[in-house]
Amino acid sequence: MTAARPTPIGPPDAATVPRYVNATTFARLPRLDQVGRADIVVAGVPFDSGVTYRPGARFGPNHVRQSSMLLRPYHPMLDIAPLTDFQIADAGDFAVNPFSMDSTIESITNGARELISGGARLMTIGGDHSIAFPLLKATAEQHGPLAVVHFDAHLDTWDIDFGSCHSHGTPFRRAAEAGYTLRENCLHVGIRGPQFEKEDLAADADLGFQIVWGEWFDELGIKGVIARMRERLxxxxxYVSVDIDVLDPAFAPATGTPEAGGFSSRELLALINGLAGLNVVGADLVEVAPAYDHAEITGIAAARIAYELISVMAVDLHQRATVAEFAEATPAEVTEAVIAEVGAGGSSPVAGDMPFAAVER
Incomplete structure (x- = not known):
C-alpha cells in the first residue's frame, strides 16, 4: 500500500554461522556503518567515573554484548520479530573521558543527538547511571519533555555526591531541574531498603516522581504494577531507564550497589513487556560491572532486558507504521487488509486494538 522500505539486515543465520565467531555486536546485529540507517540503534557508554561504591561498569557494554549472543529474532509474547522486522544496528561506543564528568556529559549528549537526529530510537548500554542525564537531555531535545519510568533499587534524585552535582546518584534530579521530564508523568519502580533520610522522599516527590516500592510488589503483583506504570506514563x-540493581543480587550480582529484596529476572522482564504499546522513544540499561559476574548471570539478564526494551520500541514503530500505511491507503485497500488480518485470527488495526499478546493477557 505504501512504498516498500529496504529489507532490514538482521543477525546472521545461527544455523550456518556459529554465534561465537566474528566481532561481537549486540545480538550479532550489523554495525551501523554497515547499514547506514537504523530504526533503533544500540550504543555503549563505557564510563563509570560517577560511581560511589564498586567500580567496573565501564566494562559493562561489551559484557552485555558478549552475553547477548543467544538472543533470537522472534518475540512470541509480543508477536513481533524486532531484530529482523526493523533495521537495528550497533553503533559501537561513545567516546568518554574517564577523568572528566563534564567532558563525558558533552560527548554523550552530542553522540546521542547525532544517532537520533534522523528519527532513530536509542538503546544505550552503560556505564554507570550518571549517563542517564545527557541521554535524557538529547532525547528531550528531540521529543520534548519526557515521561520517565525508572527501574532501580535507589532514587537517584539526590543533589550532591562528594561535592559534585553529577554522579550516578543525581541524574534524575538534574534532568527534572532542567525541564527534560514531565513532572506529572514520572515514576520509580523497585525502590527498596533503607534511605538516607525521610526528607529525600519529599524532595523526590517535589521533582515529580511517584514511587512503586519494591516492598509493595507481592501485594500489587505484576498486573498491578503495570497498571500503575501505564496510568502514570x-x-x-x-524514556525507560533500568539500573540492573533493581534485580535482586541473586539474579544480578555484578553491580556496584547491590540491594537485597529485588525483582527476579522474570518479574522485571514481565514489567518491561507490559510497556508494549506505549510510545517508548529511548532507553538505557546501566550499572553492569562484569568483574563481579559469574557465568554471565548478570550479563545474560541484562542482554535480555535490553532485548525487551528494543522489542517494546519495535511494537510502537509497528503501530505507527500501520497507522501511516492505512492513512495513505484507499478504502478498498483498507477493507482488503482488515479482512486478511481478521481472517488470520488477528484484530483490526483500524479499530485501535492492540494485537500483541502482552497487552491482551
Whole structure:
C-alpha cells in the first residue's frame, strides 16, 4: 500500500554461522556503518567515573554484548520479530573521558543527538547511571519533555555526591531541574531498603516522581504494577531507564550497589513487556560491572532486558507504521487488509486494538 522500505539486515543465520565467531555486536546485529540507517540503534557508554561504591561498569557494554549472543529474532509474547522486522544496528561506543564528568556529559549528549537526529530510537548500554542525564537531555531535545519510568533499587534524585552535582546518584534530579521530564508523568519502580533520610522522599516527590516500592510488589503483583506504570506514563513520549540493581543480587550480582529484596529476572522482564504499546522513544540499561559476574548471570539478564526494551520500541514503530500505511491507503485497500488480518485470527488495526499478546493477557 505504501512504498516498500529496504529489507532490514538482521543477525546472521545461527544455523550456518556459529554465534561465537566474528566481532561481537549486540545480538550479532550489523554495525551501523554497515547499514547506514537504523530504526533503533544500540550504543555503549563505557564510563563509570560517577560511581560511589564498586567500580567496573565501564566494562559493562561489551559484557552485555558478549552475553547477548543467544538472543533470537522472534518475540512470541509480543508477536513481533524486532531484530529482523526493523533495521537495528550497533553503533559501537561513545567516546568518554574517564577523568572528566563534564567532558563525558558533552560527548554523550552530542553522540546521542547525532544517532537520533534522523528519527532513530536509542538503546544505550552503560556505564554507570550518571549517563542517564545527557541521554535524557538529547532525547528531550528531540521529543520534548519526557515521561520517565525508572527501574532501580535507589532514587537517584539526590543533589550532591562528594561535592559534585553529577554522579550516578543525581541524574534524575538534574534532568527534572532542567525541564527534560514531565513532572506529572514520572515514576520509580523497585525502590527498596533503607534511605538516607525521610526528607529525600519529599524532595523526590517535589521533582515529580511517584514511587512503586519494591516492598509493595507481592501485594500489587505484576498486573498491578503495570497498571500503575501505564496510568502514570500516559500517551507521552516515554524514556525507560533500568539500573540492573533493581534485580535482586541473586539474579544480578555484578553491580556496584547491590540491594537485597529485588525483582527476579522474570518479574522485571514481565514489567518491561507490559510497556508494549506505549510510545517508548529511548532507553538505557546501566550499572553492569562484569568483574563481579559469574557465568554471565548478570550479563545474560541484562542482554535480555535490553532485548525487551528494543522489542517494546519495535511494537510502537509497528503501530505507527500501520497507522501511516492505512492513512495513505484507499478504502478498498483498507477493507482488503482488515479482512486478511481478521481472517488470520488477528484484530483490526483500524479499530485501535492492540494485537500483541502482552497487552491482551
Amino acid at each position: 500516559g500517551d507521552h513520549p516515554v
